[in-house]
Amino acid sequence: MKALARVGLHPWLTCRECVEYASDYLEGELSPRAQAAVLGHLDRCADCLRYFRQIELTVRLAKRVAPGSPLGARAALLDAFRTQHGAPPQD
């Protein structure tokens, strides 16, 4: 948060500071001032731009491995019903 306080006085972020804003940037959670500082940095820093792109790609790839399934929950529910009532509920 020290960096954020500094942003008010001096708009330049170091790379080390910039990467700490990646998640909030992707969520659109940055204040206009912080957003401007981050955009200004990304404009002139290919390494940080790559880092931000990789964070976004990480989330996209993770979605492909979403574990568990909606079917699992429904099966558990039906099992619980059978145990309690001896018959599955009407679908």
Place this chain on the structure above:
Amino acid sequence: MLRVAVLYAPSPAIAEEVLQETWLAVIGGLGSFEGRSSLRTWIYRILVNKAKSSGMSERRTVSLSAEAEAAGPPAVDPTRFEGPPRDFWSSPPNNWDELPEDRLLATETLAVIERAMERLPPGQQAVFQLRDLRHWTSAEVRDVLELTEANQRVLLHRARARMRTAIEEYFRAA
């Protein structure tokens, strides 16, 4: 839902039981649901309450907010930067994001990602799963996991950073 139950229940087996009890409570209680919160939030609150009370009274309470507030390591290993005053990257990210899609989506890659998710600390794993995989809003996550907005953002940020690092290390070694 099992992932959230496991955060609070003393064992995976009990977490499964909690899940079943929750479903029964939901079905039994649907008539009295007043719609003041979303149905999903209501269901998860039942789940969390049951999971919390499922253990023995002396068991530790999982504190996800403590995990969030603990001064964690920064998102990126500080040794990858030059140091003050300019703190540019001395060891920048490699270009795994430019790999062809069939490499990125290969079974082995997805297995690496899945393992990285499994190894996240509990708060990071929960927030990452709910926000990024299940598309919950931050308000829903805060509500169910009893986190402040700041806690929730920190956990999500750390989770994403760790996962990115895991993927980068995999492709660096490959």
